[in-house]
Amino acid sequence: MTERSVSFTLNGEQREAKVDPRTHLGDFLRHSLGLTGTHLGCEHGVCGACTVIVDGAPVRSCLMLAVQIEGSVVETVEGLGNPDSLSTLQQAFVTNHGLQCGFCTPGMLMTLEAYLRSTPMPTERDVRIAISGNICRCTGYEGIVQAALDVAATRADRT
Amino acid sequence: MKASPFQYHRPQTREELGALLTRLDNAKILAGGQSLMPMMNLRVIAPDHLIDINRIPELAGIRETAAGIEIGAMTRQTDVLSSETVRSRLPLLARALEHVGHIQTRARGTIGGSCCHLDPSAEQPAVSAAFDAEFIVSGPNGRHVIPASAWFEGLLQSALGEQEYLEALRFKPWANGHGYGFAEYARRHGDFAVAGGIALLEGDRDGRITRAALLSFGVESSPRRLTEAEGALLGQHVDNLDIEPVIEAARSLEAMEDAHVTAGYRRHLAGVLIGRALKEACATLERQS
Numbered sequence: 001m002t003e004r005s006v007s008f009t010l011n012g013e014q015r016e017a018k019v020d021p022r023t024h025l026g027d028f029l030r031h032s033l034g035l036t037g038t039h040l041g042c043e044h045g046v047c048g049a050c051t052v053i054v055d056g057a058p059v060r061s062c063l064m065l066a067v068q069i070e071g072s073v074v075e076t077v078e079g080l081g082n083p084d085s086l087s088t089l090q091q092a093f094v095t096n097h098g099l100q101c102g103f104c105t106p107g108m109l110m111t112l113e114a115y116l117r118s119t120p121m122p123t124e125r126d127v128r129i130a131i132s133g134n135i136c137r138c139t140g141y142e143g144i145v146q147a148a149l150d151v152a153a154t155r156a157d158r159t
Numbered sequence: 160m161k162a163s164p165f166q167y168h169r170p171q172t173r174e175e176l177g178a179l180l181t182r183l184d185n186a187k188i189l190a191g192g193q194s195l196m197p198m199m200n201l202r203v204i205a206p207d208h209l210i211d212i213n214r215i216p217e218l219a220g221i222r223e224t225a226a227g228i229e230i231g232a233m234t235r236q237t238d239v240l241s242s243e244t245v246r247s248r249l250p251l252l253a254r255a256l257e258h259v260g261h262i263q264t265r266a267r268g269t270i271g272g273s274c275c276h277l278d279p280s281a282e283q284p285a286v287s288a289a290f291d292a293e294f295i296v297s298g299p300n301g302r303h304v305i306p307a308s309a310w311f312e313g314l315l316q317s318a319l320g321e322q323e324y325l326e327a328l329r330f331k332p333w334a335n336g337h338g339y340g341f342a343e344y345a346r347r348h349g350d351f352a353v354a355g356g357i358a359l360l361e362g363d364r365d366g367r368i369t370r371a372a373l374l375s376f377g378v379e380s381s382p383r384r385l386t387e388a389e390g391a392l393l394g395q396h397v398d399n400l401d402i403e404p405v406i407e408a409a410r411s412l413e414a415m416e417d418a419h420v421t422a423g424y425r426r427h428l429a430g431v432l433i434g435r436a437l438k439e440a441c442a443t444l445e446r447q448s
Contacts (some may be wrong), residue, residue, distance in 0.1 A: 004167065021167035021209070024200070043160040044197035048263060057237070057266035063196040064267065065189075067167055068213065115262065132348045133261025 008069045011079030019066040025059075026050040028066035029076060037077040037106050041135075048134030051107035052076050058114040060133075077106035080113065088154065089113055092147035100138035107134050112148045121152055162199035169211045173297065173326075176212060180322045181299055183208045188324060190233055190272035193264045218271075218326065221245065227331040229295070232271020232324070236260070236283075239270055248332040250443075251289065251339035251359060255282040258341075261349045271325045277315050277381070279415065280351040282343070284311070285376035288384060289357045290330050298323030311381035333370070337361045338397075338444025340436035343377070344428050346419075352377045354425050356409065356433035358440035366397045366446060373437065375409045378429045383412055385433070397441050402434055409433040 041047035081087035186208035218233035343355030414425035
């Protein structure tokens with residue numbers, strides 16, 4: 001099938017690429033761009049591991065075609081921080097033991113990153129509903145919820 | 160896991176969309192993709208052509224007209240949920256949308272997509288049926304309106320023709336202060352419901368019911384209005400409703416059975432949930448003084 005070119009912003013950098021229309025965004029990020037931080041679990045929209053941020057909204061990258069990001073701003077976990085300098089949210093996950101095997105973590109981080117931008121002062125229940133589309137089989141969610149609440153509290157102190 | 164190969168089309172206008180639908184065989188419209196993409200990834204369906212309508216601005220948006228509130232088919236669920244017009248005039252729709260998927264799926268998923276896909280457990284088609292919404296459809300023969308009573312043809316089957324597309328849904332709001340109730344049971348928050356119930360009520364200043372809509376969804380292959388039970392509510396006082404016949408009506412439906420849920424359990428849930436929805440509608444009905 002005919003390849004299409006797409007141009008988009010990825011983690012702040014302008015990019016262009018050619019894509020097969022049937023390639024979903026998650027495969028495109030991992031296979032074509034080598035950004036393997038985005039994890040693919042179920043590939044039919046149930047597990048949330050592949051969540052990335054497109055134009056400010058958290059989306060499941062397995063349910064969006066790469067060709068659809070034409071002109072869009074895409075953020076992946078690679079854009080949050082790096083091993084030498086974790087983002088506030090990433091550091092809060094470490095502090096609160098919000099991860100164990102790490103498979104769901106990129107999706108949890110990107111979901112909460114987008115969520116905390118639009119809802120800076122969530123309640124515990126709000127956070128639990130926000131991550132209801134992300135499945136974690138290790139942590140029992142407690143550390144993840146606490147990490148999000150810590151970040152919200154820290155930001156509230158600063159303002 | 161990825162979809163079978165297809166030709167990708169991205170019309171920018173409704174005219175281009177109409178022309179593509181007339182010209183192409185085995186074509187599917189891609190709206191939010193939150194049901195279609197899983198089906199394509201799992202290869203349940205393999206269209207030859209995919210027509211992406213995400214870049215046609217006229218298909219999205221919420222506007223109040225003399226005929227009612229029109230919600231463009233491509234309007235994202237998150238935008239419907241946060242719309243002040245919807246929250247104040249169609250509170251039942253906002254209430255139901257909180258149960259539709261998760262923030263990631265509502266950011267992409269559309270009201271029109273859900274109402275064309277017609278999963279029997281889906282909340283948005285159920286709300287449309289409770290409101291007797293009108294489906295505004297465009298096709299080779301121009302634009303026409305399909306009432307909710309004719310929209311649902313069966314499991315995953317709407318009245319939309321192959322060369323047609325859904326433009327918008329039109330809701331006629333109920334009187335200010337009307338009562339509304341919504342209840343569903345799902346195994347995880349945001350999952351498709353096992354079953355659910357919806358109730359809408361209007362009353363006079365003495366608290367007597369003057370208008371009622373009752374509906375069960377996820378029970379039969381399409382949302383089901385409980386018309387006889389609706390009629391029986393008229394004239395009753397909101398503080399002293401006879402709820403039992405309503406519960407019995409939902410419990411008597413021909414319930415679906417699947418690998419997880421027996422028909423008997425679904426019927427039981429249908430009764431419990433319509434009862435909860437009706438009680439909530441009684442509680443939210445404002446007394447006119």
